[in-house]
Amino acid sequence: MLDDLKLYSAATLGALSAQAAHSARLRKNLNVHPALEDPIQRLFNALEPGTYARPHRHARDGGWELMVVVRGAFAVLFFDGEGRVLSRVELRADGGDCAVEIPARAWHCVASLAPGTVMFEVKPGPYSPLEDKDFASWAPPEGDARAPDWARRFETARPGQRMPT
Numbered sequence: 001m002l003d004d005l006k007l008y009s010a011a012t013l014g015a016l017s018a019q020a021a022h023s024a025r026l027r028k029n030l031n032v033h034p035a036l037e038d039p040i041q042r043l044f045n046a047l048e049p050g051t052y053a054r055p056h057r058h059a060r061d062g063g064w065e066l067m068v069v070v071r072g073a074f075a076v077l078f079f080d081g082e083g084r085v086l087s088r089v090e091l092r093a094d095g096g097d098c099a100v101e102i103p104a105r106a107w108h109c110v111a112s113l114a115p116g117t118v119m120f121e122v123k124p125g126p127y128s129p130l131e132d133k134d135f136a137s138w139a140p141p142e143g144d145a146r147a148p149d150w151a152r153r154f155e156t157a158r159p160g161q162r163m164p165t
Contacts (some may be wrong), residue, residue: 001034006032007142008030008032008044011042012030013046013071015113016028016030016044016046016118017046017048017071017116017117019046020046020048020051021048021115025052026048026050026051026112027045027046027047027048027051027053027070029043029045029046030044030045030046030109031043032044036125037126038125038127039124039125039126040124040125041122041123041124041126041127043057044118044123045118045119046118047074047110047117047119048115048116049112049113049114049117049150049155050113050151051112051116051151052147052150053152053154054109054135054136054139054140054142054150055077055107055136055138055139055143056107056108056109056132056133056134056135057104057105057106057107057133058104058105058133059104059105059134061104063123064103064123064124065101065103065104065121065122065123065126066100066121066122066123067091067099067100067101067110067119067120068098068099068119068120068122069092069098069099069118069119070093070118070119070120071093071116071117071118072098072112072114072115072118073090073092073093073113073114073117073135074090074091074093074110074112074113074114074119074156075090075110075113075154075157076091076108076112077107077108077110077111077154077157078102078107079109079136080107081107082162083136083138083162083163084138084159084160084163085157085159085160085162086159087159087163088157088158088159092113096105101105107136108162109139110113111151111155111157113155114163122136139163150163160161
């Protein structure tokens with residue numbers, strides 16, 4: 001019965017954070033679900049300040065996702081279709097808000113606010129890279145020369161601000 005027990009230690013999450021800090025993307029995930037075809041996707045996602053997560057939405061029925069802060073702090077920004085910040089939610093492991101469920105079709109992105117940040121994500125599967133995300137046309141793609149500047153802007157962006165086009 002306990003053969004399938006999975007335990008995730010502080011050392012495991014520390015190693016994940018170290019991998020994120022040394023990766024070009026400044027983030028690294030650890031899938032908990034056994035396969036991409038799993039109907040419920042579960043993963044730890046370590047993200048460092050400066051990582052660029054292009055604004056996107058999950059444009060399908062049931063395209064929600066739940067984010068829970070495990071360590072550190074991060075902000076989730078919500079946008080209208082033109083790149084104006086509608087809302088900002090900050091999640092912090094040391095107190096305050098600790099989880100947010102993002103509704104389907106909501107434009108959003110994540111910005112790390114502290115070194116060693118780790119979140120836990122839950123969302124419906126199966127995962128299909130071609131269908132998972134609808135990226136915002138008004139935001140540069142990952143790897144673009146403008147991405148680091150955008151990542152810095154996300155760290156402090158407030159409702160009402162419009163992202164440059």
